[in-house]
Amino acid sequence: MKCKVLMLSHSKLAGAFYDTIQFIYGDTSGFGYINMSEPFDQQQYIESIENVIEENKDTGVLILTDLFGGSPFLNTCKLMRQYGQYMEVVTGYNLAMVLELASSIQTDTVEELKQKALEAATKGIIDVKERMK
Numbered sequence: 001m002k003c004k005v006l007m008l009s010h011s012k013l014a015g016a017f018y019d020t021i022q023f024i025y026g027d028t029s030g031f032g033y034i035n036m037s038e039p040f041d042q043q044q045y046i047e048s049i050e051n052v053i054e055e056n057k058d059t060g061v062l063i064l065t066d067l068f069g070g071s072p073f074l075n076t077c078k079l080m081r082q083y084g085q086y087m088e089v090v091t092g093y094n095l096a097m098v099l100e101l102a103s104s105i106q107t108d109t110v111e112e113l114k115q116k117a118l119e120a121a122t123k124g125i126i127d128v129k130e131r132m133k
Contacts, residue, residue, distance in 0.1 A: 003032035004105055005113060006052050007064045007093065008072035010036050020095065021102050030105035036072055046075050053083045060086050060110035062101075062117065064093040088114040096124020 007014040014033035022028045034048050053061055065073040068091040076089055088110050090097075100120035101113055108116065 001032040001052050002055055003052065003061060004030045004056070004059055004110060005032070005062045005064060005098075005101055006049070007031065007033040007098070008036070008049065008076065009033075009066040010070060010072065012037065013066055017093070017095065017098050021098060024099065025102050027102075031102070034072075040071075042071075042075065045071075046078060049076060050079055050083070053079065053086050057086050060088065062110045062113045063087055063089045064098070064117070065089065065091045066093065068092060090114060090117045090121075092121065093117070094121060094124055097121045100124075 007017055009015075009017075012035050015035050018028060018031060018033045021031060032052060034045070034052070036045060049063070063076050065076055067073060073089075073091050076087075080087070080089070097117045097120040100116050104116060105113065
């Protein structure tokens with residue numbers, strides 16, 4: 001799967017984010033996802049991630065995991081020693097972050113996308129009462 005951003009998650013969350021990007025933007029090129037569903041085969045899951053990294057060595061890949069310390073994150077970390085130069089990892093993604101990436105995925109490098117992801121994550125969380133003051 002060719003992509004610049006790979007979303008990983010427990011259950012079907014990554015696929016739901018992918019569907020939401022498609023719903024809002026229509027174009028999901030540059031994004032990929034791998035859900036971690038039952039029955040879970042850890043070796044197959046790692047191989048799926050590894051295959052995406054291999055296919056995207058030319059541009060690199062930004063991997064978004066749903067939860068720091070969760071299985072998608074830990075399995076990604078296992079690949080960093082071998083593939084670290086081809087990947088960036090951000091954990092704890094949210095919809096604001098993913099939509100920000102969708103707006104610039106075609107033009108930005110993986111490193112630029114990583115910076116935008118980190119900025120969008122914090123800007124997307126708003127205390128509504130505080131904002132309304």
